[in-house]
Amino acid sequence: MKTRLCLLLGLGLIAAAACQSEPVHQAQPLRATTPDAVGLTWRECVLPAGYDPMQAEVCFGQPVPLWNQDAREKANFGERIESDNFRLTIGPDTYYTTFQDSLLPMQDCFTLHGGDTRLQTLCGQFTSHSPNILLQNINGKAAWEFADHRQDTVIYDGQDLRRVYELDAAYRPYALSDKLIFVAKKDGKYFVVYDGVKVGPDFDEIVIAYCCEPVLWSIHFGQGRYVFWGSREGRTYVVEITAKK
Numbered sequence: 224m225k226t227r228l229c230l231l232l233g234l235g236l237i238a239a240a241a242c243q244s245e246p247v248h249q250a251q252p253l254r255a256t257t258p259d260a261v262g263l264t265w266r267e268c269v270l271p272a273g274y275d276p277m278q279a280e281v282c283f284g285q286p287v288p289l290w291n292q293d294a295r296e297k298a299n300f301g302e303r304i305e306s307d308n309f310r311l312t313i314g315p316d317t318y319y320t321t322f323q324d325s326l327l328p329m330q331d332c333f334t335l336h337g338g339d340t341r342l343q344t345l346c347g348q349f350t351s352h353s354p355n356i357l358l359q360n361i362n363g364k365a366a367w368e369f370a371d372h373r374q375d376t377v378i379y380d381g382q383d384l385r386r387v388y389e390l391d392a393a394y395r396p397y398a399l400s401d402k403l404i405f406v407a408k409k410d411g412k413y414f415v416v417y418d419g420v421k422v423g424p425d426f427d428e429i430v431i432a433y434c435c436e437p438v439l440w441s442i443h444f445g446q447g448r449y450v451f452w453g454s455r456e457g458r459t460y461v462v463e464i465t466a467k468k
Contacts, residue, residue: 250389255421270459274440288445301358309358318365342381347371351434366396397444400466429453
């Protein structure tokens with residue numbers, strides 16, 4: 224009984240820390256529009272069955288983008304410290320993550336800090352990769368990606384995007400024209416959100432992977448390009464999104 228009580232108290236403290244640090248906000252219903260209406264160029268190719276990283280190069284005439292190929296862009300991404308944590312400087316502010324053990328087996332907890340302020344605490348399983356994925360500067364605000372099958376999400380400007388837009392999950396944040404783009408999931412469908420607006424069609428699947436071979440055809444971003452593989456209405460696609468010049 225004593226062990227169970229300690230466990231419940233520990234879980235309560237973790238939940239309280241996460242809730243206490245998150246800013247109060249109203250959920251924002253997502254308005255849907257076309258990519259063209261928000262200044263995006265959307266290109267896609269229908270593919271044969273199966274995924275292959277070369278499909279993007281064949282379709283768009285260039286390899287998939289990588290965020291660390293450009294030194295100026297690389298400066299927007301946090302440096303890895305202590306193997307599983309990140310530190311990022313935005314102007315005079317420093318953001319960083321810290322690790323702490325969880326009371327539950329096969330689960331680790333991470334906290335995002337902005338200076339001396341604790342912004343958010345999330346817990347997830349460390350399986351083939353750490354759930355602490357990436358920390359980056361998007362238009363002067365910190366974007367933290369956390370990947371766990373129970374709470375895949377992005378913390379942007381201290382807020383959980385799942386709650387901001389009433390989503391089931393949020394993945395792979397990036398900046399196009401200094402505006403946030405990411406993939407969202409809700410009610411079993413995947414779609415793209417750009418600058419707070421849903422753009423493009425729904426997908427039955429968008430491939431999202433952080434380890435092993437599927438990473439090759441997961442979401443790629445860099446050099447002003449956002450590329451992903453997905454399927455809708457029985458067809459498979461590779462999609463490239465860029466901001467109009």
